[in-house]
Amino acid sequence: MLWHCNQLEMPPELSKALGGSDVFERVMALQGQVFRDVPGRRTIRVTLARRSYFVKLHFGVGWREIFKNLFSLRLPIVSAMIEWRAIRRLTELGIPTTPAVAYGCRGASPAGWRSFVITEDLGEIISLEDFCRDWAKNPPPLHLKRQLITAVAHIARTLHDNGLNHRDFYLCHFCLDAKRLAAGEAHLYLLDLHRMGIRLTISQSARMKDMAALYFSTMDCGLNVRDTLRFLRLYRNRPLREIFDREAAFWRSVSKRADVLYAKFQLRFAARPTME
Numbered sequence: 001m002l003w004h005c006n007q008l009e010m011p012p013e014l015s016k017a018l019g020g021s022d023v024f025e026r027v028m029a030l031q032g033q034v035f036r037d038v039p040g041r042r043t044i045r046v047t048l049a050r051r052s053y054f055v056k057l058h059f060g061v062g063w064r065e066i067f068k069n070l071f072s073l074r075l076p077i078v079s080a081m082i083e084w085r086a087i088r089r090l091t092e093l094g095i096p097t098t099p100a101v102a103y104g105c106r107g108a109s110p111a112g113w114r115s116f117v118i119t120e121d122l123g124e125i126i127s128l129e130d131f132c133r134d135w136a137k138n139p140p141p142l143h144l145k146r147q148l149i150t151a152v153a154h155i156a157r158t159l160h161d162n163g164l165n166h167r168d169f170y171l172c173h174f175c176l177d178a179k180r181l182a183a184g185e186a187h188l189y190l191l192d193l194h195r196m197g198i199r200l201t202i203s204q205s206a207r208m209k210d211m212a213a214l215y216f217s218t219m220d221c222g223l224n225v226r227d228t229l230r231f232l233r234l235y236r237n238r239p240l241r242e243i244f245d246r247e248a249a250f251w252r253s254v255s256k257r258a259d260v261l262y263a264k265f266q267l268r269f270a271a272r273p274t275m276e
Contacts, residue, residue: 003109005079010102014118017049024104027116030055040065041077041194045121052121053101056080056194060112077194078110080117086164086193087119093158096189098122122189124178128152129171135222147186149227153234155190156214165206167195170217208250212257219262 008024018026032044032055040061045054058080065076080103087100098119107113128148139145152174159166166173173192180187197206229240232251236243243251 005105005107005113005115008102008104010104010118014048014102024106024116027055027102027104027118028057028059028114030057054098054119054121056083056117056119058113058115060107060114065111075195075197076110079105079113079115080194081105081115082196082198083194084117085198086196087117089162089164089196089198090190090193093162095155095158096187097193098189098191122175122177125175125189126178126181127172128174128176128188129217129221131176132171132218132221136220137222139222144186145227146230148188149231150234151186151188152214153231155188156210157235157237159190160202160207160210163199163201165197165202165210166190166193166213167197167206167210168192169210169213171214171221172217204250208253208257211254212261215254216258216261216265219258 010023015023020026030044030046032046034042034044035054036043040059042057042059043054044057045052047053058078061076061078070076084100084103087097090097091099100117100119102118103116105113105115107115135145155174156169173190175189175191177185177187177189232243233240236247
């Protein structure tokens with residue numbers, strides 16, 4: 001059948017650790033520390049053969065959810081296949097991310113596909129959102145800030161110049177390796193790739209949305225104009241004058257969308273109930 005999915009990629013040592021005759025069902029029934037649990041998808045951490053892994057389980061979204069996304073001009077997330085492919089592509093491009101270990105998918109149609117992706121546990125990591133949270137009041141050493149701006153710009157440029165867009169390109173999805181940070185190295189991982197767009201070339205709209213999401217997520221972390229200009233120059237890999245001459249309309253669109261995202265965030269935050 002055209003939509004039938006029946007795939008399993010898993011190293012023998014992991015299959016042995018899971019045991020049982022049907023490894024796929026053993027994975028789908030795994031229990032562990034829950035990190036995310038939303039309709040149709042759950043992320044847990046488990047220990048297998050004395051090693052720690054993250055398991056992202058997809059249970060099928062149904063046709064209603066698929067059509068709702070399509071009518072809203074959004075690509076529905078129907079399986080772990082996108083994340084599996086995205087991890088492999090980022091690895092090819094030299095972008096650090098969580099190493100993929102195993103993938104499986106079963107089902108007769110996209111609405112009912114059940115699937116999983118298993119990745120290595122990176123250990124102690126710190127989201128860039130948390131790390132930068134108080135920069136406005138407590139600025140970091142200049143060399144560290146510049147190192148991080150360079151790393152984020154390199155990741156963004158590599159993604160977009162190779163036809164990829166994250167679709168959730170916020171600071172919270174960049175994570176620092178805590179051990180390397182303690183040794184003075186700002187080593188970044190890019191995570192949460194389940195919505196990644198993968199194509200030969202990126203559209204201007206997809207590029208703009210990624211950049212707007214990233215800009216929005218930095219608005220309260222104490223960056224100044226010089227920091228922003230440094231990022232632009234590194235991201236586009238060309239002189240600033242050339243960027244502003246050729247791409248002024250594009251960056252106005254980025255700024256406008258980021259402002260809208262920020263206003264929506266502030267509205268949601270203000271609507272949250274306070275604890276008495």
